[in-house]
């Protein structure tokens with residue numbers, strides 16, 4: 001069971017605010033939108049993948065202490081690779097239609113010339 005980051009009281013995973021200290025746990029009062037909080041003096045952006053790949057456009061970057069889009073770069077790096085990332089299609093299979101067409105054209109030209 002998760003606990004409140006401020007008072008460490010056990011809370012429900014869907015709780016919008018902490019029942020003990022009233023800390024906001026979800027963004028916009030919606031139980032489906034997680035509100036990530038920084039720990040101690042560190043800023044969330046320091047360990048966020050959107051900061052590292054320079055795709056974040058939030059105005060609070062790089063000094064965000066709360067954020068709905070935060071994505072820990074370390075958990076992202078531990079994610080298993082998808083099949084599309086592991087398997088790359090060889091060039092000759094990607095262009096097999098054009099290769100067959102080129103061979104047919106070459107054979108046609110050879111038949112006409114010879």
Ligand code: SF4
Nearest residue numbers: 045048051056058067
């Ligand atoms: S998504 Fe949030 S935590 Fe990540 S870089 Fe942007 S503002 Fe910072």
Ligand SMILES: [Zn+2]
Nearest residue numbers: 004007018021
């Ligand atoms: Zn609390």
